[in-house]
Amino acid sequence: MSLPPFLSSVVNWLRAGYPNGVPEADYVPLFAILARRLSNDEVAEVAHELVASGTLPTDDIDIGVVITRLTDELPREEDVQRVRDRLVSVGWPVAD
Template identity: 60%
Template sequence: MPPFLNAIIDWLRAGYPDGVPEADYIPLLALLRRRLSDEEVRALAAELAGTGDLPADSTDIQVMITKVTNEMPSEDDVTRVRTRLAAHAWPDPESPE
C-alpha cells in the first residue's frame, strides 16, 4: 500500500480508536471520496476491514461505496464526521487545496 494511504489509515485509527461506528461509514466514505479515487477508498476500506477497524467484509465495503455514490449522507452526518476527523488534522475536503 502506498505510504500516503498508510498515513490515512493511521489518521483514521487516531480519529476512531475504537473502530468506525456504523452510523459513520457512509459519511466517512463520502468525505474520503472527495480526496481519493474509488480504488484508493476501496484499498483503505479493505485494509480497515482486514484489521477490524471497519467491521465489514469486502461485500459490505462494495455496498457502502455504492451507497456513497447513490445516496449522499445528511449534512449533520457529514458535519459530525468532518469535525471528528478535523480534530486529528485531516484537511477539510470542502476547503481548497
C-alpha cells in the same frame, strides 16, 4: 499487499481518529469525505485495510454496499458534519 505510503498514512490517521473503530453510522459520510480527496480505487484500498485491521467491522460485501450507496445516495448533512468534526479534531484537512 502493502499500501502505498500515502494510503498507509490515511489508514493510520483513521485508526487514530477512530480508536474504538468506525461506528456504522459514520461509514457513508466518512467514505464520502474520503472520496473528495482519494480516487475510488484508493477509497476501496483504505476500506479493505480498515476491515483487515478491525477498525471497520464489516466485510467485502459491506464495503461494496457502502461504495454503491456513495454513488447513489448522499449522506445526511448532520452525519457529514459529525464525521468532518471528528476528522478535523485529528488533523485531517477537510474542506467544504
